[in-house]
Amino acid sequence: MHSQQKFAKSFSIEFFPPKTQLGTENLRNTRITLAELKPAYISVTFGAGGSTQEGTIETVTEIQTSGIPAAPHLSCIASSTEQLREILMLYKANGIRRIVALRGDLPSGTQSLGELRYANELVEFIRQETGDYFKIEVAAYPEVHPQANSASADLSNFKRKVDAGADSAITQYFYNPDAFFRFVDDCEKRQIDIPIIPGIMPITNHKQLARFSDACGAEIPRWIRKRLEDFGDDLESIKSFGVDVIIKLCDTLLSQGAAGIHFYSMNKVQPTQEIWQALKLNERYISKDL
Numbered sequence: 001m002h003s004q005q006k007f008a009k010s011f012s013i014e015f016f017p018p019k020t021q022l023g024t025e026n027l028r029n030t031r032i033t034l035a036e037l038k039p040a041y042i043s044v045t046f047g048a049g050g051s052t053q054e055g056t057i058e059t060v061t062e063i064q065t066s067g068i069p070a071a072p073h074l075s076c077i078a079s080s081t082e083q084l085r086e087i088l089m090l091y092k093a094n095g096i097r098r099i100v101a102l103r104g105d106l107p108s109g110t111q112s113l114g115e116l117r118y119a120n121e122l123v124e125f126i127r128q129e130t131g132d133y134f135k136i137e138v139a140a141y142p143e144v145h146p147q148a149n150s151a152s153a154d155l156s157n158f159k160r161k162v163d164a165g166a167d168s169a170i171t172q173y174f175y176n177p178d179a180f181f182r183f184v185d186d187c188e189k190r191q192i193d194i195p196i197i198p199g200i201m202p203i204t205n206h207k208q209l210a211r212f213s214d215a216c217g218a219e220i221p222r223w224i225r226k227r228l229e230d231f232g233d234d235l236e237s238i239k240s241f242g243v244d245v246i247i248k249l250c251d252t253l254l255s256q257g258a259a260g261i262h263f264y265s266m267n268k269v270q271p272t273q274e275i276w277q278a279l280k281l282n283e284r285y286i287s288k289d290l
């Protein structure tokens, strides 16, 4: 059993801010249905440089008002500290208690990097501005961040975020549990002692997943890729295979001590609901908003 076992379990869900009226209505229905799972919180992504700022704020406010704790993502690249301060104050005024603090990726065509270059600087800034008011989540990369000089440099950079005051971490998605447990062991050796929650990306669409994975450096194992190729455009078979793979992955992670699961829902009820219910997360574990 793993050292992460000592932490209370956290089961959470991620949304992205919708761009259209129809998207907003669909997401509202998704949120109402997924609320029945009683997630510890729902997080909402944020486009670097504030490109989705309004959408993130609106989505987060609606979630929080509905009674589910909301966790806005906040990225620092291409933003000024003044902009970041304003957003933090707005969240504080709206009773939001949790932030997912990120560097973000520079949008193409953006000239200015902003004042804070890395996520550890953002964590430090949030602590300076708001003390212990927010629970701060940061990103972790069991398969190594694509821009890192080495696995060990990436781990040292992860530690900077923890030392700056992060309370817990959510990982980039992965399909190889060994990569996760190796990462967690390496963290323990470096005295990093916070919950590291696996981020889980359901498998629903081969081409989209391949594109995402190339961009963020997540590996799709060959045995999964080959089967997805075989299914071609047969979306039903992809979905049923995907649900089966993810249930087994989550079961392995949780039975070996992972401190919860963060579902990248892609704003859809399925397959998050199906996986959550098949794993009996609410019956088997007590989920807490940490």
Ligand code: FAD
Residues within 6 Å of the ligand: 044, 045, 046, 047, 048, 073, 074, 075, 100, 101, 102, 103, 104, 105, 117, 118, 119, 120, 138, 139, 140, 145, 146, 147, 148, 149, 153, 154, 155, 157, 158, 160, 161, 170, 171, 172, 173, 199
């Ligand atoms: P950092 O921790 O700053 O690391 C970025 C790179 O720089 C790494 O290679 C690291 O090793 C290196 N590094 C870090 N600190 C230092 C330092 N002090 N000196 C030198 N090198 C350093 N993106 C969005 O735009 N919006 C989102 O809402 C969003 N949500 C995400 C949620 C999760 C759970 C995850 C895992 C990722 C998310 N991303 C999001 C993507 C993320 O912004 C990118 O992966 C980005 O490239 C890195 O962000 P970070 O916070 O991990 O950066």
